[in-house]
Amino acid sequence: MTVHAQPVLAAMPTIDDVRAAARRIGGLARRTPLLESSRLNDKFGARLLFKPEVLQRTGSFKFRGAYNKIASLTEEERARGVVAFSSGNHAQGVAAAAQLFGARAVIVMPADAPAIKADNVRAMGAEIVPYDRYSDDREVVARPYVEKGMALVKPFDDPLIVAGQGTVGLEIAEDAAAMGIRVDAVVTPCGGGGLMAGIATAIKALSPETEMWGAEPEDFDDTRRSLAAGSRVGADPAGTSICDALMSPMPGELTFAINRKLAAGIVAVPETSVAVAMRDAAAHLKLIVEPGGAAGFAALSSGEIELAGRTIAVVLSGGNVDMDLFARLVAAI
């Protein structure tokens, strides 16, 4: 019997994989609504439909992909536990999903991750292994756990993770259709690209003319640079950002392949726009959005995405921000 080597690039997930993920997470992930504010519509001259994943279980979209991945492991695999490396939101998603299965979870997390994210991970019974974001390689830190037989739940570069995050796009498409609305564009924050790739997979299958936009912090624009270069390149290694959730150093192999094919473009947003977006979401939608979660909304102020008279779905991907930072950012404007 011949064993074929696994292809370098994992198979791209399809809309069927996203639908399968939706069935797995059904009743466990919250089906977040589409929210609208006439004040924000007036401000931007567009109809804006906000997808508030800040209201998702664990405060970000990450539970969707993590649960889809862990549910797809065998019982034997789950019994050996799971390990993940994450800036915080994926950590919480993995911890929550593992807890539902009664599986052990080890999270390799930057030592400077927001306290709220680390607290929440511990509260869900997961173990935290801290590392230095600037000097350690998180994949190396996670390796001994993988070698002990624990399943690695990658933050984005896995077709099951991408398909899980894609349920955000499936819900947007279904809910817009139920409201009789045609969505001209979807804008989402982009870190490693899993959420964007998943949404694009769903949206482009169900509504091919809808544009798919991503948003990255100005100083962490690895996917934007990669799209321009035509191949994966990293962000400026000296770059830093208030958007801790979007500080992935390089697009994923799979996620870049998908986003390269499906994206209309990536907007690099300055931190001042992120703070204004956070304040607008707080004042008019009554939502706490973390900096990285507000990047897609911030991209509307760039002038790069056509707004006038159009309907734009804006993903607010997470809300796990320390209150002191939140207060400082929204009060400073």
Place this chain on the structure above:
Amino acid sequence: MTVHAQPVLAAMPTIDDVRAAARRIGGLARRTPLLESSRLNDKFGARLLFKPEVLQRTGSFKFRGAYNKIASLTEEERARGVVAFSSGNHAQGVAAAAQLFGARAVIVMPADAPAIKADNVRAMGAEIVPYDRYSDDREVVARPYVEKGMALVKPFDDPLIVAGQGTVGLEIAEDAAAMGIRVDAVVTPCGGGGLMAGIATAIKALSPETEMWGAEPEDFDDTRRSLAAGSRVGADPAGTSICDALMSPMPGELTFAINRKLAAGIVAVPETSVAVAMRDAAAHLKLIVEPGGAAGFAALSSGEIELAGRTIAVVLSGGNVDMDLFARLVAAI
């Protein structure tokens, strides 16, 4: 033909009136979800189901009653316009409902109401007539407009307003039943008592054993004092509060009659508890709640409501707070 004088006390609304209101506002008011946080459940040792009316159209529950009232006017009455006096949230509810009917709206509003509330009222095309909260009688300021034939949309003491706000309680009862959950108590902020009376009307009809609790600011506890006295008395005239939405000087005649009959009690909450509740809602539910909107949640820390092992529905009634005040309150803890 004999014209009978109207009875002093308007008829108490029933569950049928609440159901009729639910039909009128259906598709226009948002059916807000019940949100839950395992962290907050752990903190309070109870299962907490939050009803986030901050996500309601206009950022508070007030649209429900205002729309129910204005929809119940005749077309001729609506053509003459409506007038309302309000600390801000009722103003926005009335402005939004009048706008949907294309009716003129005049709002008599305290000059020191939060800027966000006045801005929103103006953005919905209503006219603002400012008055001094401490020296003017708002009913006197509104009178000339009523004498010109405009319909007065009272903030709480009207059976149609009470029935409209009661849809909050109807939704809690229906959604809890759909989830197979028995709610042991409902806690809501209490200003003039319309929201509390409406919720009590619905909850006590559908789930008679559920306790109905209200919460007032420590220095604006007119309903608590009135329940203790057995008749309507005012709050301390020198009282002031960060809970601008709850600074009604005296319970309504109708609302007091209902709350006296149906309430388990009223908790007077200190402002420090309100700020902690606002921070908890922000950190764990990702919601912006205004001080008055957080009073019911704050009441859980009083020790007056039994929590251990029980299921408590907590109404977060509004989120219209100026961002600078919000930032100051949640950062100060």
